[in-house]
Amino acid sequence: MDFAALALSPPLLQVLEELDFRTATPIQAQSIPVLLQGRDLVGQARTGSGKTAAFALPLLQKIQLPQRRLQALVLCPTRELCAQVAGEIRRLGRRLPGLQVLVLAGGQPVRPQVNALEKGAHIAVGTPGRILDLLERQALETGRLSTVVLDEADRMLDMGFREDMERILRETPPTRQTVLFSATFPPDIEALSRTFQKEPARVTVVEAEAAPDIQQLRYSCAPEEKTALLLRILRHHQPAAAIVFCNLKATVVELTRALVSARVSADGLQGDMEQSERDNVMAKFRNHSTRILIATDVAGRGIDVEALDAVINFDLPSQPEPYVHRIGRTGRAGRTGLAISLVTPQDERKVEGIEQATGVKLERASPETLPPADAASGGALESEWETLLISAGRKDKMRPGDILGALTGEAGGLKASDIGKIDIHDRHAYVAVSRRVARVALQRLREGRIKGRKYWIERVG
Incomplete structure (x- = not known):
């Protein structure tokens, strides 16, 4: 469906034309008409399906620019995703004069955010913790919100934000439009929808487009061999940009240290870092002055980097869904992707679950085909x-x-x-x-x- 066929305002259609967005993705084509009618919606779609524009465009259409008060609130699980979503809303709303979009997330001082709210804003994008903090300070006026969006609601539940989300929703007007986007639809999401939504439309897009072309490899090894094996894999494939996923923050710190000492251009991203550190790490990765990013699932949520050569599971997640989220970051925009998993004997049950859930068998690869781990043999992976x-x-x-x-x-x-x-x-x-x-x-x-x-x-x- 062409965007021109949707009942969007001329300024929004102009921006879409300038950005060369002509055809709506399936989630956009199905969600935008429903949201423009003012109905509640539950949208189920994977990361990278265009869901931000699916809720941002109707939200921007409803904003009354002369009234500089909070009219829409978007809740996201992480600071990175807040910044990404706010950036996309600003980009789509750049032809709306005077539009004010605020990011209200932890890791930044609260005082500038309170000051910005006092000056007035149309849209706020925030994490549940910081939004609650601002509500408790009576700095956030939610009485006239017309739209609330829960983006990546399943991840917010996984991170333990259920009670916070419910408290925030209870502080908003019952007349609001409630929009819920989630990659999965567990019973907790069903319960949240039943409690806080009014006869929501349900839109599900499960790989409506061709599945990305991702080669999924597995290398078997003992737990103590993983770091050396990872080095050999990196030297063999020479990725310009790759994410290595770990299950624990401590593993991220240890692995980053090991790779840097082996002359690999690497940096770590984990939950204990200050926001300025996280910004620096992500800026370096996006502009290719860091080639390898090592992250946990929570820290890695919201990372959206163009042209990612590979995703490597240093640790396999315990459930298939995070695995699908991780590898979905490679193989985008018609490119061939590469997903590599390091599999120890204790991981075999996890592999079975992943293969069953995805219907794809992980291809066995032999470590014997890889170069030795020392930098002298394969050359260092440094950035230019x-x-x-x-x-x-x-x-x-x-x-x-x-x-x-x-x-x-x-x-x-x-x-x-x-x-x-x-x-x-x-x-x-x-x-x-x-x-x-x-x-x-x-x-x-x-x-x-x-x-x-x-x-x-x-x-x-």
Whole structure:
């Protein structure tokens, strides 16, 4: 179905045309008409199916811009997903003058969020914990909310947010439109829907599009051989970008240390990190100055990186659903994906469950075909890029062109080919630069000016 056939407002259709979004995905085609009617909805679709736009477009259509008060609330399980969803809402709503979208998530100081709410906003995207905190401070006015969206509701339940979600919903008007999106539909979701929704429409999209082309391999090994085997796999496949999933935060820390000492461009992402650390790690991974990201399921939720070469299960999850979520990050946009699992004798039952649930047998691969683990034999997996952090962002009117101009113009003197991805946040920005000119780029930016002003510049370690 073409977006033009949906009853969307001219500004939203204009943005969709500018972004070259012409055809709605199945979840969008089925959800948008229902949500535009104001009905409650339960949507079941996998990550990467376009569900954010499925709820964001109707939500944006309903916003009354002259009234700068909170009209819609989106709950997400993690800070990363909040940032991603808010970014997509802003992108789709960029032709709506004065639209204010706030991220209300933990890991950031609460005072600036309270101040932003006092100034007024149309849409808030937040984690259950921070939203509850703001409600208890009486800083969040929910009395006139017209829409509440629970995004990745199954994951929020898995993370123990059920009570928080229920308390938040009870603070919102009974007249609200309640939208619930979930990749799976366990009994807890059914119960939540029965309690808080009014005759919801049910939209289920189970792989309506062709399943991504993902080669699923398994390597058998003893538990103590896993790190050495992972190194051999990485040296053999040489991924430019891969995520390695672990079940425990402690494993993420240990494995990151082991890979870095083996000259692998790697970084870890786990729940105990400060938000600024997480932002730095994700910026480096997105702009390819880190090649291997090691993460837990919870920390990895909401990671959406284009052109991911491989997903590696260092530890297999205990249930098939997280396995499907993990490997679904590779093989997107018509590319061939690669999913590799390290299987110890204790994991055989998990493999059976995965194969039964997915209907796909994991292909056995032999470690004998891999190169030895030492860096000398296979070469190090280092990155050709480094990341610089600039102390100005979107709210300082900083644009990618300003940074590119400062680096490649007369004062910077660098080639455009030495500049990689530029990522602008509210109050800071990241730029990837070729490793061989990183020192020069840092010096030129520190000595020079961007848009006539001096900013703090540092290398992201």
